Amino acid sequence: MTTNKSKSPDSLRSARWYAPDDLRAFGHRSRAMQMGREPSDWEARPQIAIINTWSDINPCHTHFKHRVEDIRRGILEAGGFPIELPALSLAENFVKPTTMLYRNMLAMEVEELLRSHPVDGVVLMGGCDKTTPGLVLGAVSAGLPAIFVPAGPMLRGNWQGNVLGSGSDAWKYWDERRAGNISRDDWIAIEGGIARSYGHCMTMGTASTMTAITEAMGLTLPAASSIPAADANHIRMCAASGRRIVSMVWEELTPDRIITSSAVNNAVTVAMATGCSTNAVIHMIAMARRAGIDMTLEDFDQASRDIPVIANVRPSGKHYLMEDFYYAGGLRALMTRLTDYLELNALTVTGETLGETLQGAEVFNDEVIRPLSNPVYREGSLAVLRGNLAPDGCVIKPAACDPRFHNHTGPALVFDSYAEMKAAIDDEDLDVTADHVMVLRNVGPLGGPGMPEWGMLPIPTKLVKQGVRDMLRLSDARMSGTSYGACILHAAPEAAAGGPLALLRTGDLIHINIAERRLSMEVSDDELARRRTEWTPPKPAFSRGYGWMFAQHIKQANEGCDFDFLETGFGPAVGEPDIY
Known part of the structure; x- marks a missing residue:
């Protein structure tokens, strides 16, 4: 990783809150000291937001309560100061009618949290389906240096010697129960064995798809998206992400330098090769358009005709899960097989190009990560x-x-x-x-x-x-x-x-x-x-509140389901807040 310190301490964004010799800054400093801090905590030290989507009802993010401390440690080691800011958790399994209703709410929250607080950069903690695109959408619009920390997939499930994949095997065995082929006791045992650690789904569902896309786009440390949540390497990745974001602030490495058309093309290529979730289409269109890149469904369809599925991971694959994918070399290994399709000069959060971050990666299991000559499916996922x-x-x-x-x-x-x-x-x-x-x-x-x-x-x-x-x-x-x-x-x-x-x-x-x-x-x-x-249109679902606003401004699926007023081009960019 490179560090090119091009920013001076007095030009830090947070210095606008703390440095002036006036009454308003006095209020900022005195209230910081009220919390036990001292001038050395903000003088010449980047203030790093940690957007944490932990909650008591989000099983995918159960470990975030601890991982935030590892990120905090990394930030402090690198000379930054951590500021944890909790955000909407979006627990996929529990939020009704769907977390998709609230993806844009999370995006708005992230954007406004970053704009309104005295922070210089941000670590985004997510993974459960809609948290990844929600966090990225908000960070792109806020424009501060940002690095994404994926929650990581849970460990593989088990029932009577059978390997279980979250979601995929739930549908499979539910049909068997409806057909009378398994008992209620079997079903209860499956419930207890299909999700046996913290972390998001360990199939190539929306969570693993979106974290892989985020890595391919250059927004995570290399290999970050493949690490199982319960693996000690995940702890080390969190600390390393905390260290890296401090350097990114000094280098002024902002999302607009990373999320380019090359990065978006790389993400689409990787999505096709992994056998991605269909939800990737909606989220990627929204993410690209927030970055000013006019992505359409045709971009996916063209890539699908060219890029084969080579990740033999359920549900597109027949046998393996994300834990197997990690042991086989993970996403970096998969990308080494796609170099003819990738734009290797795309910049990443490391300060290096994608091609440079792939140096040394190799595949350890050709059955899990197939060669192009022996794909799981000849064309892409969608x-x-x-x-x-x-x-x-x-x-x-x-x-x-x-x-x-x-x-x-x-x-x-x-x-x-x-x-x-x-x-x-x-x-x-x-x-x-x-x-x-x-x-x-x-x-x-x-x-x-x-x-x-x-x-x-x-x-x-x-x-x-x-x-x-x-x-x-x-x-x-x-x-x-x-x-x-x-x-x-x-x-x-x-x-x-x-x-x-x-x-x-x-x-x-x-x-x-x-x-x-x-x-x-x-x-x-x-x-x-x-x-x-x-034909008569159905009655509106909401007459007030966020749901009413959603209905007035939501775009259709082929346009990414973003709010029209959040897309780039709707109006001029929002400037820095006055802090008088």
Whole structure:
């Protein structure tokens, strides 16, 4: 790592609060001394914010209560002064209706915390799905030197000698229980064995996807995203991140120097090669646009055609989990196999280029991190489909679904709400076959509200008992990154906003062709126009508060689901606060 001290102590941002010989600065200094601090704590020492998304109800971040002390130690060792600032935790498993409703709230909180406090740089502590993009979005807009500390994946699960992957095996064994193949006692044992340490999901779900993307973008220390949360290397990485952010302040190494078009391209390449979560599309578009880079769905689709999946990690892979991925060499090792596709001159938080940070990395298990000549899946993780059902696009994960659905025509079975769908799937008399396309609508950004992870619709019990384990499902919702199957997601515009999905009826034929990137309903334009005259928008979910603001300003999935007033270009950048 390099350190090029180009900033003087009197030009530190925090000096505007502490250095002047006036009454206002007297108030800042005296109140700092009230907390037991002394002038040497702020004189010529960068003040480093630690944005900590720990909470008592976020299992992914349970260890942050301790890791923050390791970060604090690193900051002090490097001559900085740590200031912990708690932020919205966004516990994926517990927040209803979905943490996606609050991603932008976290982003706004981070931006304003950094803008309003006397800090010179920031360490971002996140990992549970929406915390990573939320933290990065806020830090990009704030513009201070920033380094990201990933929570790390939990240890692999276990049940009766079977390796369990969080999320992915929950769906798998739930179907087996519904089919009567496992008992209630088995199910309870699985509950106790599937998540047995702190840390986020150890499959290549949204958490591992987004931390990998953040590393590929240059915002973490090398190899940081792959370290299991319970590994001692994670402690050392936290301390090293604390030391590094102090140097970044002196070097004025800000996010705009790191998140360039090259960095974004690298992140997309890595996402495709890892078999990423479908949620990556939404979050990356938002992150790129905050940085002033006009990313679209086409960028993902083009990369998907060129970049094969080489990380053999569930759910796109068949056997391994993130712990295995780490032992096989981790993300740095995977990137050494992608050098022909990566822009190696991209700058990272180390002060070095991506290419320089990959020196010495190697793959230790060719089955976990496959060579390009033997991929898990020939093309990348995602495909973007368009047609009269989703003119602005939708996504599917071909690597994680039955190949027979790559080109399929079947009748629609339409549900207007999650409650309606949930009540129907256990009806043994439901008129459904394995060739049907199950459709759930009014569950997008507006309709959800917040676009919940309901896109992996449960296969009807009637079919599960017949041995059916995959079928086509279509929605304007998202699905968990740990999910799998023939799920078409993020249909845009969503039904609640008047998208054509709102006009679909049970029995209409739906055709999908992944190779041709097409999704359509076999309904004439005249008939669709007639149906539109009969369509009534659903009632708003909120009449006040944050939810009301969300509904007024949220953008559609193909545009990253950011608020329109937060994107770069909406208005002039917010300047530094007056501190009179």
